[in-house]
Amino acid sequence: MGKTVKKQRPVNLDLTTIRFPVTAISSILHRVSGVIMFVAxxxxxxxxxxxxxxxxxxxxxxxxxxxxxxxFIMWGILTALAYHAVGGIRHMLMDFGFLPETLQTGIRSAYAAFGITVVLSILAGVLVW
Structure with a gap:
């Protein structure tokens, strides 16, 4: 029989200590906004x-x-739609080569997507209320 190898890997189950980069947060929120739109x-x-x-x-x-x-639900739907559209445009600009696929560009474009979404979310709030 073969030897069993004991793996000494660190295990971190405390999710509050994990810091996601802004590009990961942007990607996760893009997927979440897609699910919200599907339900919407x-x-x-x-x-x-x-x-x-x-x-x-x-x-x-x-x-x-x-x-x-x-x-409030309609505002949430419009905000999710805005973020998903802005995130999709961001990805398409990178895919078509209009934005270089570098870490710095990814970080800047993620922050830009967040900023544009905040503005669009405020406009959606004005529209709904």
Whole structure:
């Protein structure tokens, strides 16, 4: 029989001590925003179906959209859409060679994506409220 090798690897299970680089955070948030948009399609289709079902359905949809929770959810959906679009444009600029694929450019473009998303999120808040 073969020898068993004991692996002496450090194990770090405390996630609060791990510091992700901004490029990793940007990538993770891009995926999360995609999942949020996928779920949002169901919500938006339900609201559209309700509003198109009848005049009473339209009134029901209008009443739903006047609640704070519905406005907050709509703002969240628009913010996720904005971040996903900005992150997608960022990736396409790199893929097509308009931005060099260096660590420094990745860091700067991630911060730029965050900044642009904050501005778009504020505009979405003004639009919704």
């Amino acid at each position: 399609v169901g919500i938006l289709l339900w609201l559209l179906g309700l509003s198109l079902s009848s005049p009473e359905g339209f009134q029901s949809a209008a009443i739903v959209m006047h609640s704070f929770i519905a406005k």
